[in-house]
Amino acid sequence: MDNYDLIIVGGGPVAGILAALLADAPWKIAVVAPGQPTAGSRAIALNHSSRQTLQSLNLWQALAGHTGKIRKIEVSRRGEPGKTHLSAADINTAELGWVIPEKQLMTAISARLSTLSNLTSIPATPLSIDQQENSITLELDTATSISARLAIGADGAASKLRQLAGLKFNEHDFHSVAICASMTVTQPHQNQAWERFTNSGPIALLPLADSHLYSLVWCVDARDTDDLLGCSNSDFLNRLQQQFGYAAGRFTAAIDRTAYPLVQRTCQRPTADRLLLIGSAARHLHPVGGQGLNLALRDVVVLTEILKQAAREVGDPGNPLLLQQYCDQRKVDWRTTERFSGQLPGLFAEHRQPLTLSRNLALTALELIPPLRRAFVRRAAGQFGFRPLNR
Numbered sequence: 001m002d003n004y005d006l007i008i009v010g011g012g013p014v015a016g017i018l019a020a021l022l023a024d025a026p027w028k029i030a031v032v033a034p035g036q037p038t039a040g041s042r043a044i045a046l047n048h049s050s051r052q053t054l055q056s057l058n059l060w061q062a063l064a065g066h067t068g069k070i071r072k073i074e075v076s077r078r079g080e081p082g083k084t085h086l087s088a089a090d091i092n093t094a095e096l097g098w099v100i101p102e103k104q105l106m107t108a109i110s111a112r113l114s115t116l117s118n119l120t121s122i123p124a125t126p127l128s129i130d131q132q133e134n135s136i137t138l139e140l141d142t143a144t145s146i147s148a149r150l151a152i153g154a155d156g157a158a159s160k161l162r163q164l165a166g167l168k169f170n171e172h173d174f175h176s177v178a179i180c181a182s183m184t185v186t187q188p189h190q191n192q193a194w195e196r197f198t199n200s201g202p203i204a205l206l207p208l209a210d211s212h213l214y215s216l217v218w219c220v221d222a223r224d225t226d227d228l229l230g231c232s233n234s235d236f237l238n239r240l241q242q243q244f245g246y247a248a249g250r251f252t253a254a255i256d257r258t259a260y261p262l263v264q265r266t267c268q269r270p271t272a273d274r275l276l277l278i279g280s281a282a283r284h285l286h287p288v289g290g291q292g293l294n295l296a297l298r299d300v301v302v303l304t305e306i307l308k309q310a311a312r313e314v315g316d317p318g319n320p321l322l323l324q325q326y327c328d329q330r331k332v333d334w335r336t337t338e339r340f341s342g343q344l345p346g347l348f349a350e351h352r353q354p355l356t357l358s359r360n361l362a363l364t365a366l367e368l369i370p371p372l373r374r375a376f377v378r379r380a381a382g383q384f385g386f387r388p389l390n391r
């Protein structure tokens with residue numbers, strides 16, 4: 001059996017970025033994931049603090065040619081007059097956020113990981129775990145076992161490690177899916193993002209690096225999934241155009257249509273003996289607020305600091321006090337971000353009269369009272385470390 005200091009389970013952005021940040025820790029680290037990293041057709045809107053994290057790893061530079069910039073956002077609701085415009089100029093910054101296709105992000109992370117000498121990549125998936133007082137052992141599907149002082153589960157929303165550890169989570173099924181695609185349009189996007197709420201769910205268009213290309217996130221009833229994935233390109237374009245309107249121009253193609261089920265799953269206590277969950281394994285949020293990865297990267301930064309401090313003091317990375325310290329430091333951000341992500345889609349889906357009026361008043365107030373808008377945009381851009389509203 002091979003022994004490590006740390007095992008990270010997962011092959012997504014959170015596992016990869018955590019492993020890269022820990023590259024200079026004096027530890028032997030194993031990254032366990034089944035095969036090559038997977039990436040879908042979605043693009044991720046990142047805020048200022050996420051950008052800093054990627055910059056600290058020199059990944060930002062590698063992604064420059066693939067990164068769209070968000071300088072303005074228009075928020076509106078179909079069939080209602082209220083609209084608001086959020087602009088980077090409101091807070092004297094050049095950009096409110098950035099948009100990176102997940103495929104390119106994963107390519108850059110994988111290239112980085114392949115250069116790190118303290119990492120061992122193990123193409124496998126855990127079958128069982130054995131939690132002892134001073135270590136944890138993972139039995140893998142490759143007929144081998146590995147052990148470490150701490151196992152970190154970054155294995156996504158359906159986390160196997162979470163299941164094996166019996167960690168409880170709250171689940172809210174939105175009974176909807178996000179249809180993602182890259183959309184070509186007739187009009188240049190001029191770095192503007194759009195968030196349009198409709199009766200069936202929000203539609204977000206995020207500007208990509210190409211001036212005529214948006215990343216689409218269209219939330220619809222789960223029963224419409226097969227229809228929207230299977231219909232012809234022109235049918236899809238017509239249906240989207242009907243819901244979204246022509247403010248961003250005419251849609252000319254939808255590339256790589258993919259559906260992601262929308263379920264919010266949150267683990268109130270993401271730790272067990274010698275084990276910690278992070279990323280979507282701990283908190284899988286509705287994408288409407290563009291929060292998931294931004295929140296997870298804030299977690300990763302705090303966790304890295306705590307673990308590196310332990311390494312400097314020749315401490316034990318799986319010490320329960322350290323895991324508790326991490327949870328204590330992060331819990332306010334978790335609670336606030338979860339509440340925001342969970343409530344936003346429902347709030348704008350509602351079309352009862354009083355709510356419609358107050359929603360319009362809120363949008364109009366934001367538009368008419370510049371200090372209010374500035375406060376909102378500042379938060380939206382994540383300058384206070386949380387609550388980006390990039391979509």
Ligand SMILES: Cc1cc2nc3c(=O)[nH]c(=O)nc-3n(C[C@H](O)[C@H](O)[C@H](O)COP(=O)(O)OP(=O)(O)OC[C@H]3O[C@@H](n4cnc5c(N)ncnc54)[C@H](O)[C@@H]3O)c2cc1C
Nearest residue numbers: 011012013014045155156160279280287290291292293294
């Ligand atoms: C439509 C959509 C749009 C989004 N937009 C945004 C956005 O704009 N901004 C934002 O911040 N966030 C956004 N998110 C959220 C973001 O995608 C997630 O927060 C992020 O992907 C979480 O990364 P992760 O590494 O924790 O999990 P994942 O990306 O789910 O990766 C999990 C990894 O674990 C691997 N794995 C699975 N099972 C096992 C196993 N048994 N053993 C080992 N490995 C395993 C998988 O292969 C995968 O590589 C969006 C999400 C969706 C669905």
